[in-house]
Amino acid sequence: MLMQVETRSLKNAGTAESLTVTDITEDASKLDAFDHHERIWLGRDEKRGLTAIVAIHDTRLGPALGGTRVWPHESFEAALTDALRLSRGMTYKAAVANLPLGGGKAVIWADPATDKAPALLDAYAEMLAQLDGQYYTAEDVGLSLADADYLRERTRNVSGTTIGGSGNPSPVTAHGVYLGLKAAFAYRNGHEDLTGVRVAVQGLGSVGWALCERLHADGAKLIVSDINENRVAKAVSAFGAEAVSADKILSADADIFAPCALGAVLSSETIPALKAKIVAGAANNQLAEHGDARLLMDHGVLYAPDYVLNAGGLINVAGELDRDGYDRDRVLKALQEIPATLMAIFERAEQLGRPTNDIAKDIADERLVNN
Numbered sequence: 096m097l098m099q100v101e102t103r104s105l106k107n108a109g110t111a112e113s114l115t116v117t118d119i120t121e122d123a124s125k126l127d128a129f130d131h132h133e134r135i136w137l138g139r140d141e142k143r144g145l146t147a148i149v150a151i152h153d154t155r156l157g158p159a160l161g162g163t164r165v166w167p168h169e170s171f172e173a174a175l176t177d178a179l180r181l182s183r184g185m186t187y188k189a190a191v192a193n194l195p196l197g198g199g200k201a202v203i204w205a206d207p208a209t210d211k212a213p214a215l216l217d218a219y220a221e222m223l224a225q226l227d228g229q230y231y232t233a234e235d236v237g238l239s240l241a242d243a244d245y246l247r248e249r250t251r252n253v254s255g256t257t258i259g260g261s262g263n264p265s266p267v268t269a270h271g272v273y274l275g276l277k278a279a280f281a282y283r284n285g286h287e288d289l290t291g292v293r294v295a296v297q298g299l300g301s302v303g304w305a306l307c308e309r310l311h312a313d314g315a316k317l318i319v320s321d322i323n324e325n326r327v328a329k330a331v332s333a334f335g336a337e338a339v340s341a342d343k344i345l346s347a348d349a350d351i352f353a354p355c356a357l358g359a360v361l362s363s364e365t366i367p368a369l370k371a372k373i374v375a376g377a378a379n380n381q382l383a384e385h386g387d388a389r390l391l392m393d394h395g396v397l398y399a400p401d402y403v404l405n406a407g408g409l410i411n412v413a414g415e416l417d418r419d420g421y422d423r424d425r426v427l428k429a430l431q432e433i434p435a436t437l438m439a440i441f442e443r444a445e446q447l448g449r450p451t452n453d454i455a456k457d458i459a460d461e462r463l464v465n466n
């Protein structure tokens with residue numbers, strides 16, 4: 096089916112002189128990842144190299160807010176599936192964190208290393224401006240703080256910028272992940288001391304690196320992997336980390352696995368190889384399937400649901416909407432909700448014998464329905 100979207104929308108829209116923004120909700124609704132999304136927009140500008148999907152999942156709690164990912168997915172369908180999954184995750188993230196925001200996310204189907212020319216960002220800024228009031232974006236994988244600033248100079252629907260905003264959310268996200276990871280460790284071990292605890296960190300980007308800094312300061316032993324060899328070399332020298340290849344990080348001899356790269360790393364194929372007994376990381380959509388959380392539970396792994404743990408970035412940009420203006424101290428205080436919520440989820444999951452992500456979803460659904 097999606098090949099139809101691909102050929103029809105991409106061909107028709109792509110021959111235009113400039114940007115076209117098309118509603119592809121009906122086509123997208125045939126995909127498995129579609130989950131009652133409110134609206135899916137496709138922005139195309141062939142001249143300026145833009146193919147962008149903006150997925151608006153649920154705005155019952157507030158306007159849709161979520162970052163823009165720039166990634167060279169293997170097909171348009173893969174990019175669309177990613178946008179659908181990520182935007183749904185944002186709805187749950189905002190609901191569990193009790194924020195007045197809805198779920199949305201964008202994917203620009205392009206290689207951030209080679210395709211992200213100013214013209215592409217100009218076209219994307221025009222698309223965002225056309226969606227004024229529906230969707231607010233921010234940084235994500237492949238879209239840097241400098242890119243967000245560039246967009247913000249052209250349209251107001253961008254948060255997490257240095258132009259009247261709170262700046263890069265990644266360090267705040269990392270801090271929330273760190274607090275949540277410690278809570279998970281404490282839940283299992285009865286104390287928070289990470290000295291000598293082996294943490295396998297997958298992905299040494301903005302969040303993964305800042306997480307490593309905190310874990311290293313606490314005396315944790317780091318095992319790291321990244322497809323970018325320079326980052327790995329830097330981590331070996333800065334933290335005395337042990338480097339492993341990208342395909343070995345899951346089976347590394349670690350106490351905690353912290354996925355901080357892309358999603359779908361935990362699946363029925365990979366979970367049996369996992370050595371760590373705790374999964375606590377920043378990556379969105381870590382589970383290939385919702386049911387994989389039960390598999391983790393059956394393997395005795397405590398899973399900190401990704402969107403609960405990585406809500407720091409969203410809590411940070413939500414701080415920009417505060418009536419009294421953005422206040423970093425207030426945001427850092429609000430991050431304490433992350434370990435508190437996680438502890439409540441772990442306890443409820445254990446009492447009921449249910450996977451932690453089912454409990455997190457229940458909490459989100461309650462907030463969405465009772466809003």
Ligand code: NAD
Pocket residue numbers: 234235236237264265266268297298299300301302303320321322323326341355356357358377378379405406408409
């Ligand atoms: P980033 O682009 O700065 O870093 C991602 C890193 O992962 C890069 O260094 C990349 O080389 C590496 N990577 C990619 N594929 C890999 C693989 N197969 N194995 C090992 N490393 C690989 O992104 P980020 O901002 O640090 O975000 C990391 C994750 O956290 C993403 O899933 C993102 O959606 C999620 N997240 C980020 C924020 C935020 O504030 N930045 C907030 C919430 C969630």
